[in-house]
Amino acid sequence: MFSNVSSDILNNIFLLMKKKIKNFNIKIDKFNIGKPSVDIFNNIIIDYYNVPTPLKNISNIIVKNSTTVQITVFDKSMVNIIKNSIILKNLDLYPYTADNHIFIPFPVLTTEKKNKIVKIFELESENAKINIRNIRREGNEKIKLLSKNKQISLDEEHLYLNKIQLLTDENILKIDKIILKKINSIKKI
The missing domain is CATH 3.30.1360.40 (Gyrase A; domain 2)
Known part of the structure; x- marks a missing residue:
């Protein structure tokens, strides 16, 4: 039987990661990429x-x-x-x-300006990935603490750690897809 506390931790991780993805999207949408938006x-x-x-x-x-x-x-x-x-x-x-x-x-972007924007996007995507990994780390620490305090079994600990890793992988993949789409749109201009 799974602990409500560990389920709450998992749900909280999901919501935090979702919020980080949304904030990342908002942040890169603010950039002038040379076409009116x-x-x-x-x-x-x-x-x-x-x-x-x-x-x-x-x-x-x-x-x-x-x-x-x-x-x-x-x-x-x-x-x-x-x-x-x-x-x-x-x-x-x-x-x-x-x-x-x-x-x-909206001024036409020069190659130099496009390259500069791509570098900024790559930096922002890396920062977003770091935020996602930090959420994972904090979640893992909470799950391990529950296991250490015997509130969940070792099997549950491994199950939740795996679920947290899956959420992390999914969200990092989302970041990669978002940034790839943005970079490709800049290169087409």
Whole structure:
């Protein structure tokens, strides 16, 4: 019979790893990879009359053409605040305004810039893998402590350690697939 505590540990590991994968995805989606994407604006928060508000809640963001994103701001008085927020995010983008619209041209990436982005992606993927392995290590320590304290049997310990390793392997594979897809999309530009 399996211990509820060890099942809780396993479930917690699953949730922590899932969260790390989600955070990794969010982090690399922020990068300007040379083609217009509304995704890089998803995490921009604007101080909208002293209330932190996601940009997408106070504007309409669309890909206007193959090189430009257009943001139509609902409240014209916020245009310059939003433009400055985009500049301050250090996305290597230089927006300009017209009426209640903000236009963000995406520069064509040079080979040097593509290589730089690939290196950043590889570094970020390695950091994500380290986070996943740290979660594994902490989970393994908790399971071994349960076994040491005779709360679970040695067979259960080995079973849970194997399950934790499988979760780790699955999540590292997810990271590899995500980063491979991103790198391939950069190389196609």
